[in-house]
Amino acid sequence: MNRLFAARRPLGLAALAIVAWVLPYRLNVYWISVADTALLFALLAVGLGLVMGIAGQVNLAQVAFFGVGAYGVGILTTAHGFGFWLAALLAMVAAVCAGLVVGLPALRVQSHYLGIVTLGLAVAFLDWVTNAPVTGGDSGLSGIPTPPLFGVGLSSQYLYYYLELIVLAAGLAFGYFVVRTSLGRRLRAMRDDALAAGAAGAEIRVLRMIAFVLASVYGGAAGVLYAGLIHYIAPETFSIADMFLLLAMVIIGGRQSLWGCVVGAIGLTVAQQELINLAAYAQLGYGMLVVAVVVFAPTGLAGVPSRVRRWRLRRRSGISAAALGSFSGVPSSGRTGAVLEVSGLVMRFRGVIALDRVSLRAEPGEILGIVGPNGSGKTTLFNVISGLYRPSGGRVDLDGRVISGSRPWRISHHGVARTFQHLRLFGNLTVLDNVRMAMDRTRSWWSWRYVFWPVGVWRHERELSRQAGAVLDAFGLAAFAGALPHSLPYGIQRRVEIARAMASAPRLLLLDEPAAGLNGDEQRQLAEIVRAIRASGVTVVLIEHNMGLVMSLCDRVVVLDSGAVIASGVPASVAAQPAVLEAYLGTTTLPSEAS
């Protein structure tokens, strides 16, 4: 089914290319201008899709990027006599700068806060162009020249269509190149779960800025083309109403799919032209459509086929027939285990002491168990070690190097990987992508290759895929490579999370209640996996409530109660200590076996 679809894809693309290429022959002067506008909106929408749908950053300033591109060209060509393409280049630079400025707040705030701030910045931009003399104020700039191309002036709407088509095709291709490879995978992982992405080595702050820069490049390019097409720009075109219209295009089309954004943009542009004398009804229509899409089909039109497919699958059979393979050993990473040294760690939350001078040590090739009643601070300890919290006191060293206080991605690059008590898989990434994302050890600035050395990206990608395949094989997950995590049984999801953690070739692995929810058989497999991980030299620290598992698996156990270490040692001796019994059972008067 899937392979067939893949084979059909080039055919579909070819058909689409032909339609797009011969379309102008069927259009009159008016409709070609509509087509030109539609293509511009499509380019804008792809940019918005990348930042909102792929990277999950609310951006209500996309029209401002559009405006910066258009005004950049307008001002430079009319007031300073620059040639069109030089002006276009500088305008793109300006748009990227705007992207960086609008993206800045994303480092501090998210979701609705980011929405209002970006909207506010869009209003501020609009205010500036309406007032500044250099932008011609409300009456705008006219007389923007036609862009020449190889000595041909593109004054014809028809020729311009092809220019736009080529730019859009290139933009889409680049967009898909980004989305399907390393950078896009990180962006999507960040969207699904920023916390887990950080713990898996993604530099969240840099990625957010990259997302806004991507959006601004597409917005700026659309603006440049717009200026060359219309030869006239005025603030009205970049209004908030147009921003919401653009948003509607992306939402209705499907924000997580670049094709969806294109379809939404073209569809809504054409619909708007058809209803040009019924503007209020058009607005009513797309407003209701947005509400309906958000409530009933959050992934938009682009998400409908996969929803239908999933629905039909579910009706036909329960879960996919693919079976979990057997675990066949941890692929060697060539890295040795690390010594974890926690000394005097204190963590306070608004007066509540969650960790009270915790000290412990884990050696390479050892499985250290952390146990204790609910609320004793076990997960908080993991959160401090993996960098989610900055400790109030004390320190964490890895092989003698202080890691406490570093950001999660940096700690991940030092060789610490973790799983979470409540699974934190990237829900909209396939199992393979979950693994590839964690496996990718490049830094974010590595992304310059996307612009200057795409071949390098491809090679890196091939290498990642090869290694990730090996990890999936080793963990017996090969059959689920293309599945989304939530479609899998819980036990398999747990294993995927461990595979993901191991994909980053860690030297220290933190497992937070890995056996929770597993049945007896699965627990036995888990024990086998954890032992194999230890055998590969990795230091393992695990939090577990299942005492049977702890007793049989761990080399040493540390008991936490009320944030403090109350006992530590080999499992059997720890279980015999009165303080442990009290922590677990509530009192020391419990009769011992001997009595």
Place this chain on the structure above:
Amino acid sequence: MSTLVVENLAVRYGGVSAVRSVSFTVPPGESVGLIGANGAGKTSTLRALMGLVPRAAGTARFGDRDLGKVPARHMVRLGIGYVPEGRHVFAGLPVEKNLLLGAYASKWDSSCRARLSEVYDLFPVLGQMRGRLAGALSGGQQQMLAIGRALMARPVLLLLDEPSMGLSPKLVEVICSALQRLRAEGLSLLLVEQNAMLTFEVTGECLVLENGSVAMTGTSAALRDDPRVRKIYLGL
């Protein structure tokens, strides 16, 4: 007075089986404990009873009412009080407002006032702090507040989820004696606890859960002396 009858209750989260086929009965005026290590399925059982998580299988009846058909917010009208795990007091509201909200289903009249003074009598410290924001109380005080809030609706059956969690031994004793007093007044209790010794003090009969199933049942007195309980807890 009604009897709580639970038969073959099962709970699943997604693909995970948290509770498999648990059955028990709480007769009027009786007190039953559900104990076991973390993750044994105690809290899930209680939440399923309250209708806060969906039941995968099984039935629960209270008197002649099928609890499966009663929305969670109507439990209080049937006389079932619920003290959630982690206390869940309304942190931004004063102590007294928390208690009054416990009597949300009835009028805030003189009988409600009378009930309020009964709660203050049971937990004098709450009376002293009636104007304080609940979020500013210590853990033990919050636990008293959560119990007091549930008592405000004059329940006939009280479901308690880990009332001793995170409390110092001294405060556990306070809670323990309060529960004993409530039991003496004729209230039925269903107590979910990790703290086995507290449970044995307060209840007449206990179930020990392990991995979502009932591992042992018996009178609290008998279980107290049974070494197998300790094994289940510590996995030895």
Place this chain on the structure above:
Amino acid sequence: MQSFFQTLVSGLSFGAVYSLIALGFSLVYRTMGLVNFAHGAVLMTGAYLASTFYLSARLPFAVAVPAAVLATGVVGLLIERVLRPLESKDVDLMLIGTIGAGTVLEAVAILIWTSSGRGVPSPVRAAPLDVGGVRIPVYNLVVIAVAAVTMVLLTLFLQRTKRGAAMQAVAMDPEAATAVGIHVGRSNAVAFAIGAGLAALAGSLASPMLFVSPTMGDSLGIQGFAAAILGGFGSIPGAIVGGLGIGVIGSFAAQWFQGYSDLVTFVVFTVLVMVRPTGVFGEKTVNRA
């Protein structure tokens, strides 16, 4: 100096309106965790209803406004019903859903009242007060007074009544609220209706000072939202402080920066949010793994 105070007075009167708007935002956010981007459009609906009752049905202003508040509350119930499936879901979808709802309200207003807008004569005909050369329009005092009374009433409602306590309880802990017998869905609906009513009150109070048009909610909504965030989202004193703050910043920005006032206001706002994302009275939240 006189000009300074005059600008301050004008900033405070509009600030009172922003406070009411921010209050609606905050109440809805506080009780249901929903960020209502349609708030501005709801405000516009309320303003149109009030002006219709006042101008077309010739009701006295003091009757028209409460009538509009009630009617808009019903509109709020409708919106809440439509968007209810989103309430516990992802915040971004909610944001977009309410933007969609706002678009719909605006379109409906255009279809009913056309897009041209209308001026509403001031219901108070008295001459402005003169305090040391500072002119204070009597109607502005009425607005400030009504806003203040509303805030006191709202605070009393939340603190003294059973329904108010229940609404706060739902906000703090929906599950525990359910356990004591509170109908969470109904409480949310009531909260949303009150939020809509507050928007309508703000809109109808502002309409004699401003101009009623289908787009009036856009800028008022954004300013009110900014006010809510500035004060600390979900906080009632925060809404008041934030509203007055945005009103005063806006007034001085308009006086000093003329046409560039929006630019200045939003740049200042952005910087403030970045420096202190939780606003003046907001609480810091902790990430949990």
Place this chain on the structure above:
Amino acid sequence: MIRRSGAAAALSAAAIAILAAACSAPGSSSGGSGGSGSGGSTGAASGPIKIAVVDAQSGSSSDLGQFEWRGVKLAVDQVNKAGGIDGRKIQLTLFDDQGDPTVGTELARKIASEGFTAMLGTAESSVTLAMAPILQAEHIPNITSGQSTKLLKLGSPYLFLNGPTGLTYDSTLAKYLVQTKGYKKFALLTNNDSYGAGEDSAFTSSLKSLGITPVAAEVVPADQTNMTPQLNTIRSRNPQVLFIGAEEAQSGLTVKQARSLGMTAVIAEGAPAGTPLFLSTAGVANADGTIVSSPYLGNGVDAASKAFAAAYTAAYGTAPELHGAKAYDGAEVMISALKACHACTGLALASAVRAVHRTGLLGTFAYDSQGVGIFSTSIGIIKNGTIEPVSS
């Protein structure tokens, strides 16, 4: 394997498409582009004469658009009833530009592709500015209601104004206020859209030529409804005259807010102050004494305006105002030109418009090379909600 052949198919298809494109340029073969190349011939002698009216029917300036449409339609209905032009009826089509220049450019292409002879509108200079180059390229004469002097700078032989430029309004007003009334302290409050910015520069330069510098010149955003902060600054300078350069509603609000601050300065303004929307927004009492510069002071000034007002009221059940009258005059000019050249098109029609010499409601039209046909306005004063000509 399948994948391979798919890619091959794609390549060959693309090659065919490129070949097809190379053989003939799109757009040239299809008969869509009606206007191109028809530079001045006499139009086809049958069927109705198609005239496009482009005006905002939605958005904040839709009121203006409504007024304009009524004025145009009245004129065209009258000529159609009288038998049309050489026996051919005029067929009007209304397009909504939404006040957005981009929409305007698309409409310009639509008008060209659908073979319209001429265009009337728009009410907004910025939209007309965007459309004019396309209309010029497609040889479609356009009589606009815009009054910005930027329109003249385009130098399009196809663009005509149906009223005076902003400069005419303001210089007449300034002369009256300074020379007749003897005022010396002026304050300006203008908004930042193209109308307001134009008024700002026109009135300032008019004052300058009379040797006067304003004591205050404040700018408000066009969508701002609270003008108090700017009015505060103005009030502190104590001017005798407050000149307002903003659209109807905003002007009305400004007057209302100025009066509520206790300002007593004389209000002076261009055309917007003469409209019902201004009066209803400001309130009748507040608007009293406002001095208006307008080529059309009211419906009862002379016989022509009385007849127009009667016909307009009969058709629409409401009395006309300036915009309706302007649009009516513009339509009349176009009709005269069409009559004179026997429904010609393109450059010939443009020349015919330029040659029109007729007296309308606003005055006597005699177009100069820049496309302006009216060069004077009258001064009126608002009393009890109606404009009266000043008795000077």
